[in-house]
Amino acid sequence: MSTEHNFRYIDREKSWLAFNARVLQEAADEAVPLLERLRFIGIFSNNLDEFFRVRFAAIRRLSLSGATGEKILGGITAQQLVKDITEIVIKQQAESLRVLKIIENELVKQNIIIVDETEVSAEHENFVREFFIQKISPELVTIILNDLAEFPLLKDTSGYLAVKLVMKTEAKPKMLGLVKKVKPEVRYAVIEIPKNTNRIVELPNKDGKQYLMLLDDVIRYNLSSIFNIFDYESISAHMIKITRDAQLDIDSDMSKSMLEKIATSVKDRRIGEPVRFVYDQNIDKDTLKFFLNKMGIDASDSIIPGGRYHNRRDYMSFPNLGRFDLLYPPRIPLPVEGLSLDGSILNRIAKKDYLVNAPFQSFSYLIKFLREAALDPKVTSIKITLYRLAKNSQIVSSLINAAKNGKKVIVQIELQARFDEASNISYAEQMQQEGIELIFGIKGLKVHSKICVIDRIEDGKLKRYGFISTGNFNETTAKIYTDLTLFTSHQQILKDVNKIFDFFDVNYRIHRYKHLIVSPHYTRSKFYKLIDREINNAKVGRPAYINLKMNSLSDYPIIDKLYEASNAGVKIKLQVRGICSLIPGVKGMSENIEAVSIVDYFLEHTRSYIFCNNDDPEVYISSADFMTRNLDGRVEVTCPIYDPEIKKQIIDTFNVGWKGNVKARFHSEKFENKYRTRKEGEPIFRAQHETYNYYRDRLEVIQDKL
Numbered sequence: 001m002s003t004e005h006n007f008r009y010i011d012r013e014k015s016w017l018a019f020n021a022r023v024l025q026e027a028a029d030e031a032v033p034l035l036e037r038l039r040f041i042g043i044f045s046n047n048l049d050e051f052f053r054v055r056f057a058a059i060r061r062l063s064l065s066g067a068t069g070e071k072i073l074g075g076i077t078a079q080q081l082v083k084d085i086t087e088i089v090i091k092q093q094a095e096s097l098r099v100l101k102i103i104e105n106e107l108v109k110q111n112i113i114i115v116d117e118t119e120v121s122a123e124h125e126n127f128v129r130e131f132f133i134q135k136i137s138p139e140l141v142t143i144i145l146n147d148l149a150e151f152p153l154l155k156d157t158s159g160y161l162a163v164k165l166v167m168k169t170e171a172k173p174k175m176l177g178l179v180k181k182v183k184p185e186v187r188y189a190v191i192e193i194p195k196n197t198n199r200i201v202e203l204p205n206k207d208g209k210q211y212l213m214l215l216d217d218v219i220r221y222n223l224s225s226i227f228n229i230f231d232y233e234s235i236s237a238h239m240i241k242i243t244r245d246a247q248l249d250i251d252s253d254m255s256k257s258m259l260e261k262i263a264t265s266v267k268d269r270r271i272g273e274p275v276r277f278v279y280d281q282n283i284d285k286d287t288l289k290f291f292l293n294k295m296g297i298d299a300s301d302s303i304i305p306g307g308r309y310h311n312r313r314d315y316m317s318f319p320n321l322g323r324f325d326l327l328y329p330p331r332i333p334l335p336v337e338g339l340s341l342d343g344s345i346l347n348r349i350a351k352k353d354y355l356v357n358a359p360f361q362s363f364s365y366l367i368k369f370l371r372e373a374a375l376d377p378k379v380t381s382i383k384i385t386l387y388r389l390a391k392n393s394q395i396v397s398s399l400i401n402a403a404k405n406g407k408k409v410i411v412q413i414e415l416q417a418r419f420d421e422a423s424n425i426s427y428a429e430q431m432q433q434e435g436i437e438l439i440f441g442i443k444g445l446k447v448h449s450k451i452c453v454i455d456r457i458e459d460g461k462l463k464r465y466g467f468i469s470t471g472n473f474n475e476t477t478a479k480i481y482t483d484l485t486l487f488t489s490h491q492q493i494l495k496d497v498n499k500i501f502d503f504f505d506v507n508y509r510i511h512r513y514k515h516l517i518v519s520p521h522y523t524r525s526k527f528y529k530l531i532d533r534e535i536n537n538a539k540v541g542r543p544a545y546i547n548l549k550m551n552s553l554s555d556y557p558i559i560d561k562l563y564e565a566s567n568a569g570v571k572i573k574l575q576v577r578g579i580c581s582l583i584p585g586v587k588g589m590s591e592n593i594e595a596v597s598i599v600d601y602f603l604e605h606t607r608s609y610i611f612c613n614n615d616d617p618e619v620y621i622s623s624a625d626f627m628t629r630n631l632d633g634r635v636e637v638t639c640p641i642y643d644p645e646i647k648k649q650i651i652d653t654f655n656v657g658w659k660g661n662v663k664a665r666f667h668s669e670k671f672e673n674k675y676r677t678r679k680e681g682e683p684i685f686r687a688q689h690e691t692y693n694y695y696r697d698r699l700e701v702i703q704d705k706l
Contacts, residue, residue, distance in 0.1 A: 042315030660687030
């Protein structure tokens with residue numbers, strides 16, 4: 001290791017904030033369509049909310065415990081990290097407000113006008129008042145605070161208006177004819193902004209222009225209607241938002257089912273400790289002081305001044321207004337060569353493996369697989385793991401259909417999928433009612449694997465079919481998350497998949513797997529062996545490289561092993577979308593490692609791992625990132641790719657991503673998020689566009705041959 005370099009790792013929290021800064025770069029990029037830029041503002045805000053509820057909350061708990069946490073935090077104390085995070089977030093919030101203002105000005109140039117309560121025209125007055133009366137007023141929760149014995153619980157998923165009413169006073173006569181000034185009474189109230197109404201309200205078009213108004217401002221415009229029983233001389237309303245610790249506290253009561261325990265814990269999350277308080281920086285000081293005191297928020301919490309509006313995550317669902325010229329053009333998912341949504345998909349998979357790379361290719365094949373299995377008289381059972389599901393899940397619908405057709409359906413559903421707990425509990429109850437056998441996981445381990453296996457009787461013998469994926473079985477996120485799904489009838493691989501379901505059922509027995517790499521028992525040691533092989537090959541002069549694509553890389557022992565490989569001369573290319581605690585390009589430590597992040601209109605979610613193996617590449621797809629929790633604390637599945645054509649596809653698409661020179665940024669210790677720039681004369685190469693083109697061109701070549 002270089003004596004000039006003091007640190008071996010990048011702090012994972014700061015690295016994550018650097019990732020969110022890349023999201024904000026997309027919002028600031030003038031080349032990105034205008035409405036997409038606004039949606040990136042929403043993604044940035046939503047990401048930050050989740051960060052504070054989970055990661056910041058964990059660091060804060062460590063800080064308040066008195067422990068420094070330096071060992072697990074890579075050399076920085078928890079106390080210092082809390083301060084550093086707050087400083088970074090305040091700067092990012094200021095930048096997001098600057099970018100948002102630019103976007104709003106550009107919207108005006110496109111005749112899209114966002115008005116506040118002071119800008120409502122005469123033509124819009126009746127609409128705004130009627131909209132409030134009909135749509136908002138019935139849902140409005142307004143609480144007068146002064147005389148309450150206990151301050152109401154503010155939820156971390158909601159936005160609130162902090163209201164200040166200065167009451168009218170009458171001057172009182174005093175002795176000798178002097179007039180005594182009476183200090184006016186001040187009342188405070190809080191209004192919860194309804195969540196069941198779209199935050200962006202479309203007003204009637206006027207003079208060829210489209211007008212919108214935020215729900216907050218519709219409420220502000222109607223404050224006099226809400227508080228008309230009070231005789232006040234002035235009224236003001238400023239937005240506040242609280243973020244609470246989202247840690248689940250699982251009840252140890254043995255008499256309760258796992259379903260009951262998680263349901264209770266999700267409800268208790270509402271009263272988690274505050275970890276962040278964001279307020280409109282124009283709020284009156286006395287109003288801010290009142291709310292902070294009443295809510296018990298002090299300097300140990302992250303108190304962040306913000307703009308007029310919070311919960312900007314709502315911009316993720318900003319209406320398209322029919323302005324498709326201000327959006328990315330839609331890309332229709334491509335078919336997979338050799339697969340058809342007509343006829344039997346199982347018959348096709350019986351002959352060879354197939355790979356689906358969504359959203360470049362259609363996720364519908366996965367739904368087709370389950371629907372066919374539900375109806376096929378030869379299919380006797382379906383086993384599947386579920387982590388995050390769509391709002392109206394076709395996956396669940398297909399499984400229920402299978403159960404109704406007499407199939408044995410076994411579903412391992414992860415009740416602790418963060419922020420999806422309530423949804424998964426609801427689906428679990430629904431499936432239980434339909435006779436589906438549910439497995440609720442393993443104590444101390446989340447089940448994050450993405451696997452499915454079906455049993456089919458063919459000519460009196462059992463034959464298995466299945467799929468293994470890098471992402472969730474969720475048809476909604478499959479439109480925007482990049483993920484690989486392998487369809488296979490490889491009997492030995494599927495025998496291993498079946499063993500994993502046996503492990504769910506009897507988890508004190510640790511199975512051996514011939515093909516799959518399964519966390520928490522084998523993944524770390526197997527990846528060490530694969531890296532060691534590259535090290536040994538490099539040392540004796542054989543070809544040696546490692547190409548890894550994942551969401552996050554933060555496990556220090558794995559990073560040390562990659563540093564060792566770099567020092568042995570192994571060339572390492574990393575495509576890491578989010579957290580990267582590895583410091584690339586440091587002489588004597590990581591000079592043979594390059595690391596980039598691609599942030600574009602699709603969310604890079606694929607995990608694929610390629611090892612040179614003396615120019616006979618071994619290729620894997622996985623549900624696991626190189627994070628400690630994935631290697632040691634979850635059930636994860638990494639699957640080898642044996643089909644030469646599929647192996648080539650994964651290698652090719654990794655290389656396509658690596659060539660990207662538009663949306664690729666370099667990971668670095670200083671978090672600069674510098675773009676990979678084009679060399680002189682080099683053509684524009686946008687990785688996600690070119691990945692789509694890669695699959696499109698393959699189809700055209702096959703059609704030409706036919």
